[in-house]
Amino acid sequence: MDGVRVLSKRFFPLGLLCLFLLLLATMPLYAQPYLVILLTTVFMYVVLTLSWAIFSGPTRYISLASAAFFGVGVYLSAILGQALPLPLVIAFGGLVSFILALFIGLLTLRLRGMYFIIFTFGVSELIRHFMLWWETNFTGTVGRFVVAVDQTAVYYVMLVIFVMTLLTAHLMRRSKFGLALRSIGEQEEAALHIGINVTHLKAITFAISAFFMGAAGAIMATRWTYIDPSIAFNPLSSFMPVLMAIFGGTGRLYGPILGAAILAFLEEVLITKFTYYYMLLFGIILIVVILFLPNGLVGLFKRR
Amino acid sequence: MRLLEGRGVTKYFGGLSAVFDVDFDINEGEIVGLIGPNGAGKTTLFNLISGAHPLTSGTTRFKGENITGLRPNQICKRGIARTFQLVKLFGNMTVLENVYLGSLFGVSRKINGSDAMRLSLELLEFVGLSAVGAIPAKELTLANQKRLEVARGLATRPELLLLDEMMAGLNPAEVAQAMELVTRIRDKGITIFMIEHVMKAIMSVCNRIMVLDHGVKIAEGTPNEVATNRKVVEVYLGE
Numbered sequence: 001m002d003g004v005r006v007l008s009k010r011f012f013p014l015g016l017l018c019l020f021l022l023l024l025a026t027m028p029l030y031a032q033p034y035l036v037i038l039l040t041t042v043f044m045y046v047v048l049t050l051s052w053a054i055f056s057g058p059t060r061y062i063s064l065a066s067a068a069f070f071g072v073g074v075y076l077s078a079i080l081g082q083a084l085p086l087p088l089v090i091a092f093g094g095l096v097s098f099i100l101a102l103f104i105g106l107l108t109l110r111l112r113g114m115y116f117i118i119f120t121f122g123v124s125e126l127i128r129h130f131m132l133w134w135e136t137n138f139t140g141t142v143g144r145f146v147v148a149v150d151q152t153a154v155y156y157v158m159l160v161i162f163v164m165t166l167l168t169a170h171l172m173r174r175s176k177f178g179l180a181l182r183s184i185g186e187q188e189e190a191a192l193h194i195g196i197n198v199t200h201l202k203a204i205t206f207a208i209s210a211f212f213m214g215a216a217g218a219i220m221a222t223r224w225t226y227i228d229p230s231i232a233f234n235p236l237s238s239f240m241p242v243l244m245a246i247f248g249g250t251g252r253l254y255g256p257i258l259g260a261a262i263l264a265f266l267e268e269v270l271i272t273k274f275t276y277y278y279m280l281l282f283g284i285i286l287i288v289v290i291l292f293l294p295n296g297l298v299g300l301f302k303r304r
Numbered sequence: 305m306r307l308l309e310g311r312g313v314t315k316y317f318g319g320l321s322a323v324f325d326v327d328f329d330i331n332e333g334e335i336v337g338l339i340g341p342n343g344a345g346k347t348t349l350f351n352l353i354s355g356a357h358p359l360t361s362g363t364t365r366f367k368g369e370n371i372t373g374l375r376p377n378q379i380c381k382r383g384i385a386r387t388f389q390l391v392k393l394f395g396n397m398t399v400l401e402n403v404y405l406g407s408l409f410g411v412s413r414k415i416n417g418s419d420a421m422r423l424s425l426e427l428l429e430f431v432g433l434s435a436v437g438a439i440p441a442k443e444l445t446l447a448n449q450k451r452l453e454v455a456r457g458l459a460t461r462p463e464l465l466l467l468d469e470m471m472a473g474l475n476p477a478e479v480a481q482a483m484e485l486v487t488r489i490r491d492k493g494i495t496i497f498m499i500e501h502v503m504k505a506i507m508s509v510c511n512r513i514m515v516l517d518h519g520v521k522i523a524e525g526t527p528n529e530v531a532t533n534r535k536v537v538e539v540y541l542g543e
Contacts, residue, residue, distance in 0.1 A: 186393075186396060187395075189376075192375070192377050194380055194405060194459070195411070
């Protein structure tokens with residue numbers, strides 16, 4: 001009898017997850033189109049936050065470069081969308097973001113703390129302004145049109161990206177690399193001295209996290225259908241994952257997911273009623289969380 | 305066999321020479337002490353050996369191989385481990401995880417998880433921390449934290465262990481235990497180079513002692529020779 005109880009304890013969360021994923025996968029069949037579109041947006045935020053947390057969670061290097069990686073995906077979608085089939089476009093979005101992150105990582109990951117944060121923010125802004133300058137002076141357009149894709153297809157693609165991100169995050173956490181990443185966040189100098197190639201590990205993890213952001217950007221662009229540098233590289237795409245991860249808590253895998261889901265729904269509810277004030281509320285939430293709930297929602301549940 | 309060799313080791317921070325033209329040899333099986341007043345450059349010398357800082361000039365060789373300019377993770381894999389003056393443990397991770405990380409990443413050859421785990425448990429036993437394996441490292445007493453840092457260093461399978469003021473902040477009973485641990489490490493075949501201020505410990509356990517002052521080596525020899533060296537006495541008592 002004990003065996004059954006132990007078995008059910010281990011497989012219960014997994015079973016629940018599978019059920020939940022099945023529910024999500026079949027949504028478009030019976031849910032309103034509005035809900036499908038809303039869920040796609042929620043998936044986007046969850047992917048951004050979860051992939052942000054893959055790197056920034058354990059290493060505690062707060063990256064504000066998410067907008068750069070997301071935007072690269074968006075732009076590639078606009079540029080390649082007419083020439084290549086959708087799966088390739090998304091793969092390219094992820095791949096180019098991966099390479100960009102590797103490059104940025106090897107350059108900047110010598111910086112620590114506040115310097116790293118500001119630098120990543122600077123990189124995002126640099127790319128945004130560079131694209132604006134390039135588009136204005138060389139390609140002669142400021143905005144671009146993106147090949148539209150059926151909303152249901154967008155939903156399914158985002159769902160797949162979400163599952164892939166979740167799987168990657170889970171596997172990394174449990175692996176020896178996940179442990180090494182945490183040690184970098186705890187005492188980077190000591191981690192270096194016990195043989196961990198800190199530079200390589202940081203760069204690769206940063207790149208992996210960027211891959212999913214790029215892929216998400218590539219598919220989301222097809223929903224917006226019109227993009228320009230300010231839309232693609234909107235700084236908010238850098239700030240929101242940080243806010244959502246802090247709110248949800250980075251200590252557990254579900255923290256960023258929960259935080260992103262709740263705040264994404266909240267944004268949707270508030271943006272129509274308080275178009276100008278909803279960001280203020282988010283700012284207040286961030287302050288309250290940092291003051292009273294430093295480990296986010298995860299901390300709240302752990303205490304219970 | 306000469307394990308570690310330094311020639312003309314020099315480090316400038318801006319215009320200040322923290323370590324200047326220091327030569328040293330550490331032979332296999334020795335316990336060598338490094339003493340000197342505060343600010344003498346002892347920890348800087350360790351930082352230069354371990355790769356934490358690049359040398360301004362000079363060379364360091366380990367087992368005949370030139371290790372000058374290598375990064376700390378590369379030097380660790382070649383067989384040099386160290387502890388830090390201010391303990392740098394992975395505080396929010398368990399005692400076992402701290403050691404486990406060392407055994408996983410500190411060796412040059414691939415090691416699988418279960419072997420690494422077995423080695424880690426053995427090491428916890430060796431330093432006497434078996435009972436607290438599951439506790440977050442930050443919750444240990446200072447003496448135990450220092451032992452954990454030693455265990456973590458040993459997990460990387462070093463041939464040379466650099467101990468930076470391992471006995472600082474310990475009471476006399478803890479100092480005695482630490483000294484005993486140092487001897488047991490040497491008996492395992494690991495060479496030790498240790499910075500210490502606790503004179504009793506250094507004098508009783510070391511084969512040889514080096515003395516630094518203002519970044520320069522001012523004396524070297526057996527504990528007795530160093531204790532009676534006039535320059536050393538002056539530097540410590542400020543005559």
